[in-house]
Amino acid sequence: MDESFRFAYDHGPIRYGRGCVDALADELADIGAERALVVCGKTVGSTPAVIDPVEDGLGDAHAGTFAGTTPDKRLGAAVAGLEAMRDVDADALVSLGGGSSLDVAKAIAVLAGRDEDPEALAAELESTGIIAAPDDVPPIVAVPTTLAGADLSMAAGITATPASGLVDEPVGGGLFAESLMPAGLLYDPDLFATTPTDVLAGSAMNGFDKAVETLYASTRSAVTDATAKRALELLSDGLPDLREDTDAALERVVPGIVLAQYGASRPDGMTLSLLHAFGHGLTAGYPVQQGVAHAVIAPHALEYLFERVDGRRRLLADGLGVDTAGVSDDELADAVVSRVAEIRDALGLPSSIRELDGISQSDLSDIAAYTLDDSMMGYAPADLDPTVEDLEGVLRDAW
Structure with missing residues (x-):
């Protein structure tokens, strides 16, 4: 390759x-x-x-x-x-x-x-x-x-x-x-420590997903691989403690967030794709905070991704602290999804779309269409070819 x-x-x-x-x-x-x-x-x-x-x-x-x-x-x-x-x-x-x-x-x-x-x-x-x-x-x-x-x-x-x-x-x-x-x-x-914990937790999920997406984006590079993987190490270690021991957790989380976004916005494109496109779809016209949208959709969107492409699941697993020795590709995918859900849950964030204000099941088709048209989808893995029906299925799984 x-x-x-x-x-x-x-x-x-x-x-x-x-x-x-x-x-x-x-x-x-x-x-x-x-x-x-x-x-x-x-x-x-x-x-x-x-x-x-x-x-x-x-x-x-x-x-x-x-x-x-x-x-x-x-x-x-x-x-x-x-x-x-x-x-x-x-x-x-x-x-x-x-x-x-x-x-x-x-x-x-x-x-x-x-x-x-x-x-x-x-x-x-x-x-x-x-x-x-x-x-x-x-x-x-x-x-x-x-x-x-x-x-x-x-x-x-x-x-x-x-x-x-x-x-x-x-x-x-x-x-x-x-x-x-x-x-x-x-x-x-x-200064981060003065921000209400609920706000920190929601925003952290958005920042965390930047590191996740950077590893499988079509615009990734060896440089962003290094920064994003280290970001995941810091964030997966610090985020579970963010609510209970905020001040100490920030020593790992803030540098992790810096690295998560390093190189993600460049003149030749972004390293954000599927998760952020869903995030835009779930917040466009709805009273939903971006990080909360990421919380409910990320595990389901990653399941969909891994069903169709490799998604660099082994590198993601390494960054997230998942044991990869002797583990099959399918088991790796499951472990990555589970770890992302664990971090989401530790942050105390919603786990389903039905918990969000302002969105009904009848909106999911429109949200799927918006997601597919979002510019972030242009940076998804090259061999991922989503349809509106695919994305609506992800949203229904997350409902």
């Missing part, structure tokens, strides 16, 4: 460690920025244990804080954030919190770089599903507090509703450009 590859990957410096946000001013200086606007949600912005260390770490480089992001990743919030950025004369953004705050920060950067009427950009989103990002945008430094692993990424999601005055009908889409890769990333376990 030809294992040749080209790995083009460019990201900002990564810092990890307790109290590492003390170095925020240094990181900004290294990228030539002088004044940063912190972008976060209302809860984060009003929680001293989270916001104070970041603002203190910025020191004189702290231009202001915009605590206006929401899980909806609204274009209207990005417009308001751009106004705040201009009001304080900031030349950089520090996203603080979960993936939604990072996505809004990226949208602010795109709006600043485009310097066009928001209505025109909303029309672009409505007609094409994307807002094109320019090459030159204000730099973003990411300070995550959840474990979804959306930080080392060139992509972002964005939505708009009529309430913003920018669109007539609700619309969703995305942003994707090399310029949107964060110029710096700081992973401080002390």
Whole structure:
């Protein structure tokens, strides 16, 4: 089998460690920025244990804080954030919190770089599903507090509703450009520890599945094999303790999440596929958090995968700590699925779609069609050829 590859990957410096946000001013200086606007949600912005260390770490480089992001990743919030950025004369953004705050920060950067009427950009989103990002945008430094692993990424999601005055009908889409890769990333376990455990657990399943999928993606490489396998070792060891011994577990889990997403978002494609496509299908138009969607679907989707392709089950088993000596391929597949379900259960997450709000059995056919059309399916193993009927069967098994 030809294992040749080209790995083009460019990201900002990564810092990890307790109290590492003390170095925020240094990181900004290294990228030539002088004044940063912190972008976060209302809860984060009003929680001293989270916001104070970041603002203190910025020191004189702290231009202001915009605590206006929401899980909806609204274009209207990005417009308001751009106004705040201009009001304080900031030349950089520090996203603080979960993936939604990072996505809004990226949208602010795109709006600043485009310097066009928001209505025109909303029309672009409505007609094409994307807002094109320019090459030159204000730099973003990411300070995550959840474990979804959306930080080392060139992509972002964005939505708009009529309430913003920018669109007539609700619309969703995305942003994707090399310029949107964060110029710096700081992973401080002390900040993750301030996040409610339920939020950490849900986001962790999403991040965990990034490592799982990276090993069998058609865009995998020897580089991502190494980082994803080590990520699985750390995560399978740490995640079962996340609820009972959060602080200690984060010492393994946070580095694992960094490695799980390393190289997953590159100019030549993603290493996310089947599980993330299902995740998008289960959350599009439904009040379901992405990590919870992953929790209910992952074991069933992996069963389906292993029925049709190898899925690099032996490498997955090694990463997950499954004993592979003298074990048949079928037994390996069963063991991998069982281990993923064990980790899901240890995180205290739902195990069936019927437990999720807003989804009925009559929706499953539409969800299957959405899943098949999702762009992530393009990175599935080359010899996997799913149909809508196949995917609906997986969803019914998960019901």
